[in-house]
Amino acid sequence: MSAALNVVHEVFADDWTERLIIERLEDAGRTLIAMKDTGYRPGLAQRQHDVVHDIWDAYNWTIPPELRLPRPGIEEIKRMDEAYGWMKFIPSGQVTMRRIVQARSLRHPLSDRYLFSWRRLADVLRLDHKAVQRVHANGIRNILKGL
Template sequence: MNVVRAQSVGAVLGSGVTMRAAIRPCPAVSQADRPAAALIARLEEAGTTLLAMPNTGYSPHLRVTRYEVVHSALDAYGWEPARVRAAHPSGAAIDRMDEALGWLAIIPEERFVLRRILGARALTHPLTGRYLFPWRRLGSVLGADHKSVQRWHRDGVAIILSGLG
């Protein structure tokens, strides 16, 4: 830690700000990669929101029977293990999801593999934050090397950035 940064951290800590807020992020990401990183973060947020949305709800067919029926005594006493679900996303998060997933349409139709890669890579689990499709799994599904899939992902992000900019 150099002297100038140590003095600024000491001055900031004296004013009541925590150490985490005093340390500036490391400039490991170049200036050219920041829009790409922001785009990837938005796509991953959209994938997380998509997976956090409830997959059940009222359907027009079963509108009359909206109350659950207890089928056995075991179900009545809650002897079923509890399932942990992510919180339902807010309306603003759903709007951001719609906007970010709409960006995939910027990729031309003839390059549909790039759309699939970006869409699959955007799906992150809402509770753990893990990717549902790691690079190697995407590579095995597409029949390609995982490094090629990473390069195609970068190409898809570049196409979307040029279409948005």
């Protein structure tokens, strides 16, 4: 994972900053993506055919070790739960704001790239990318006020 995940921050109530909140949310996004998604979904459980989970299984390939996502530890999962619990500080009527803050927190654990760029979020929400950035900043400020 990223170097930021290996550093444990002890933050007191007065020490929170917008940058630190964004970093914690991005760490939570990396952890969420790194968690393995396995098992059958209800729709697949009713079929009688063997389910191929991914291309690596289909062709009996082995995944090179450098391509595997690192498994998050229990502490990282607890920090993820705590960070995503901060969404309660964004008013419940501000669904778009929550969506933007949550979507922007998702970063790939290996490449560290955002899954949703500002422009992609703007296209999905039919907004200007600068407006999406302002809404995101307001959401982070709401979280900062709540903490």
